[in-house]
Amino acid sequence: MPTLTSIDPVTVVHAGSDADGTEGDAIRISGTLSGAGSPKWTIEKGAPCAFADAGAAATTLTCRDDGTYEVTLTGGRSSDTATVTVGNAAPAITSAHGPASPVAANRATAVSAAFGDPGSADTHTCTVDWKDGGEPTRGTVSDSRCTATHTYTTAGIRRPVVTVTDDDGASDRRTLPELVVYDRAAGPAAGVGIVTSAAGAYPAQPGLTGKAAFSFTADYRRNADVPTGKVTFDFGAARLKFRSTGSDWLVVTKSRAVYQGSGTVNGAAGYGFRITATDGPDTFRIEVWKKSTGAVVYDNATAATVTGFVTVGGPRL
Numbered sequence: 001m002p003t004l005t006s007i008d009p010v011t012v013v014h015a016g017s018d019a020d021g022t023e024g025d026a027i028r029i030s031g032t033l034s035g036a037g038s039p040k041w042t043i044e045k046g047a048p049c050a051f052a053d054a055g056a057a058a059t060t061l062t063c064r065d066d067g068t069y070e071v072t073l074t075g076g077r078s079s080d081t082a083t084v085t086v087g088n089a090a091p092a093i094t095s096a097h098g099p100a101s102p103v104a105a106n107r108a109t110a111v112s113a114a115f116g117d118p119g120s121a122d123t124h125t126c127t128v129d130w131k132d133g134g135e136p137t138r139g140t141v142s143d144s145r146c147t148a149t150h151t152y153t154t155a156g157i158r159r160p161v162v163t164v165t166d167d168d169g170a171s172d173r174r175t176l177p178e179l180v181v182y183d184r185a186a187g188p189a190a191g192v193g194i195v196t197s198a199a200g201a202y203p204a205q206p207g208l209t210g211k212a213a214f215s216f217t218a219d220y221r222r223n224a225d226v227p228t229g230k231v232t233f234d235f236g237a238a239r240l241k242f243r244s245t246g247s248d249w250l251v252v253t254k255s256r257a258v259y260q261g262s263g264t265v266n267g268a269a270g271y272g273f274r275i276t277a278t279d280g281p282d283t284f285r286i287e288v289w290k291k292s293t294g295a296v297v298y299d300n301a302t303a304a305t306v307t308g309f310v311t312v313g314g315p316r317l
């Protein structure tokens, strides 16, 4: 009679059904073991994957890249295999930004974007569409960050688009905040006159309409990084009186000027303004908002035709 301890215990393992998932995910593999002995998972050599617990029959497998991998469960003299199919995951841009302040035309400017990819073995490329009519350019990727530089040759307000692509062709894109390019040489902008303020322009009293008077001048003095200028806007029906106190930037493109800065509403500070004016036809739009909240105080969004004049460009004032 053999004793119990002399019996070679029969161990039977099953690797379970084939599994699939995505790179970076913990993919469940449900092996079983019956009889004595300990389970042990192995994977084909060189696979970029790790078991959560190679000594547990039911565990998870996480892979740093997509692919099809064969996993083997052994226990005693029994072994069984299953196939794990891992798909690619797209990279994701987590933040992107351009320069903190307006940049001069013909000066280099840089943008950068941080990204992640669940497939940590993946490599990446990035491009930036600068939105100035040119072809997108290639950026540099390092430490999960794309950086790229560009020199705008013309003034304008652009929103560049960054695209990050992994080595499996999956990508993510992000549109940057407004990137303001100004050109000191582009000439001054000025205007004075009356516009009809349409319903909706003054959110505090959306039904209010009437005449509003405006005046503005803006230009870049020699070697200045910010423009010099002055804005007045009076909407009598609302008793709204805006006066500028400072300038951020002026962008002139052909016959269109966009001028942004700070000012007061009825004597109280803490407001921002943006004027968009065109010369021929002469139109004038002004947006005024409370800086602390972003709340719009006034915006004649459909630029009104001017009784008076607007000049953009031409000789310096």
Ligand SMILES: [Ca+2]
Binding pocket: 023, 064, 065, 066, 088, 089, 119, 122, 166, 168
């Ligand atoms: Ca991949």
Ligand SMILES: [Ca+2]
Binding pocket: 023, 088, 089, 090, 091, 117, 118, 119, 122, 166, 168, 170
């Ligand atoms: Ca990927």
